[in-house]
Amino acid sequence: MAKHNNLRRSGCPLNASVEMLGDRWSLLIIRDMMLRGWNSYKQFLECYEGIATNILADRLKKLVEYGIIEAKPDSTDGRKLVYSLTKKGIDLAPVLTEMVLWASAHEDTGNQALVRRMRQDKEQFLAEVRERWAKSASER
Amino acid sequence: MAKHNNLRRSGCPLNASVEMLGDRWSLLIIRDMMLRGWNSYKQFLECYEGIATNILADRLKKLVEYGIIEAKPDSTDGRKLVYSLTKKGIDLAPVLTEMVLWASAHEDTGNQALVRRMRQDKEQFLAEVRERWAKSASER
DNA sequence: TGAAGTCACTTGCAAATTGCAAGTTAAAAG
DNA sequence: CTTTTAACTTGCAATTTGCAAGTGACTTCA
Numbered sequence: 001m002a003k004h005n006n007l008r009r010s011g012c013p014l015n016a017s018v019e020m021l022g023d024r025w026s027l028l029i030i031r032d033m034m035l036r037g038w039n040s041y042k043q044f045l046e047c048y049e050g051i052a053t054n055i056l057a058d059r060l061k062k063l064v065e066y067g068i069i070e071a072k073p074d075s076t077d078g079r080k081l082v083y084s085l086t087k088k089g090i091d092l093a094p095v096l097t098e099m100v101l102w103a104s105a106h107e108d109t110g111n112q113a114l115v116r117r118m119r120q121d122k123e124q125f126l127a128e129v130r131e132r133w134a135k136s137a138s139e140r
Numbered sequence: 141m142a143k144h145n146n147l148r149r150s151g152c153p154l155n156a157s158v159e160m161l162g163d164r165w166s167l168l169i170i171r172d173m174m175l176r177g178w179n180s181y182k183q184f185l186e187c188y189e190g191i192a193t194n195i196l197a198d199r200l201k202k203l204v205e206y207g208i209i210e211a212k213p214d215s216t217d218g219r220k221l222v223y224s225l226t227k228k229g230i231d232l233a234p235v236l237t238e239m240v241l242w243a244s245a246h247e248d249t250g251n252q253a254l255v256r257r258m259r260q261d262k263e264q265f266l267a268e269v270r271e272r273w274a275k276s277a278s279e280r
Numbered sequence: 281t282g283a284a285g286t287c288a289c290t291t292g293c294a295a296a297t298t299g300c301a302a303g304t305t306a307a308a309a310g
Numbered sequence: 311c312t313t314t315t316a317a318c319t320t321g322c323a324a325t326t327t328g329c330a331a332g333t334g335a336c337t338t339c340a
Contacts (some may be wrong), residue, residue, distance in 0.1 A: 009188075009189040009190065010188045010189050010250075011249055011250030011251065012168075012171075012188070012189075012249065012250060012251055013239075013240045013241075013243035013244040013247070013249040013250070013251060013254075013255060014167060014168065014171050014236060014239055014240050014243065015168060015189055016243040016247045016249050017167075017239040017240070017242060017243040018164055018165075018167050018168060018239075019164065020243075021162075021239075022161075022162060022163055022164045022167065023162055023163070023164075024158055024159065024162045024163075024327095025158075027154060027157075027158050027162065028152075028154065028155060028158060031152075031154050040287080040288085041287070041288050041289075042286085042287060042288080045288095048149075048150045048152070049149040049150050049152075049155055050149065051328095052327075052328050052329065052330095053288090053289075053290090053329090053330095054289085054290075054291085054327085054328080054329090055326095055327065055328075056288095056289090057288080057289055057290080058326095067246075077286095077287085077336080077337075078287095078335075078336050078337080079286065079287045079288070079335065079336045079337070080286095080287065080288080080336095081287085081288070088246045091242055091245065091246065092242060094238040094241075094242070095235070095238040095239055095242055096154060097238075098234040098235040098237075098238050099153075099154055099157040099158075099161075099235055100153045100154050100157070101153075101234075102157060102231055102232060102234070102235055103153035103154065103156040103157040103160075104153040105231065106207075106228045106231065107153070107156045109151055109152065109153040109156050110150075110151030110152060110153070111151065111152055111153060114153075115153060164298095180316080180317090181316065181317050181318075182315085182316060182317075185317095191299095192298075192299050192300065192301095193300090193301095193317085193318070193319090194298085194299080194300090194318085194319075194320085195297095195298065195299070196317095196318090197317080197318055197319080198297095217307080217308070217315095217316085218306080218307050218308075219306065219307045219308070219315070219316045219317070220307095220315095220316065220317085221316085221317070
């Protein structure tokens with residue numbers, strides 16, 4: 001249980017989420033880790049929306065501070081850092097899922113294959129995401 | 141189905157959500173409407189987190205543009221505007237719920253009464269929110 | 281082994297956004 | 311009428327963002 005409460009605008013849990021995730025990039029980084037399996041700075045820089053390198057560095061730092069992701073040096077390449085979602089990070093799967101379902105229901109968006117899977121069986125989809133994460137976590 | 145696609149960074153539905161809601165205030169305004177039944181500029185200004193008046197005006201304008209809320213003149217007081225959630229707006233209930241549950245599971249937050257209700261029976265909670273909205277919509 | 285990448289960042293700076301305080305305008309209340 | 315109130319708008323300083331151009335510690339390849 002992180003206690004950044006003293007710095008927070010209020011104790012409301014929604015406000016806590018908004019203060020950690022309420023910007024234009026954090027959730028997209030988490031998406032790329034959760035759904036595409038990306039795990040390096042270089043990969044994140046290639047995200048379709050085009051994040052700037054200084055913003056990426058800042059968001060990664062903050063996500064680590066919040067305990068949502070963690071960074072470990074690559075065992076075979078000394079230059080590389082391998083980023084991964086923590087339990088707290090993978091627990092964002094339902095949030096991302098609801099955001100995707102909401103937007104796809106009300107806006108004209110792409111990636112209908114993903115949306116169809118989520119809509120058809122939300123719990124099944126979440127189980128798969130968690131399973132994949134547990135598997136990759138055991139490899140670390 | 142709104143089509144702001146031409147202006148969007150990508151067609152990803154998560155990105156669409158982030159572009160509409162990814163800031164430090166929009167979801168808090170929606171929370172105050174959805175859970176506290178607030179509906180006027182003056183009430184929103186009183187939100188515990190302390191939104192600035194110009195930011196509030198800007199966010200309300202954008203939320204109207206996105207079709208998430210709408211504004212109607214008050215029938216008995218010509219100064220007043222009554223804001224309300226549209227269908228698209230009330231459909232954010234699952235998103236807010238998951239964000240509240242995530243933060244309360246991983247951070248030290250308040251409003252445990254709300255959290256307990258959400259945790260105990262999520263679908264029941266959502267049904268109540270929708271019911272209340274449908275009722276207030278029929279009064280308009 | 282030494283030159284040429286690569287990876288994960290920093291730095292500098294202009295532009296946009298935010299936050300605070302102080303108006304403004306139209307309508308309602310006293 | 312005069313004063314309040316509701317919903318904004320304006321001005322301005324401070325913070326944040328976005329782009330371009332480094333930097334320094336590895337790794338790769340001739």
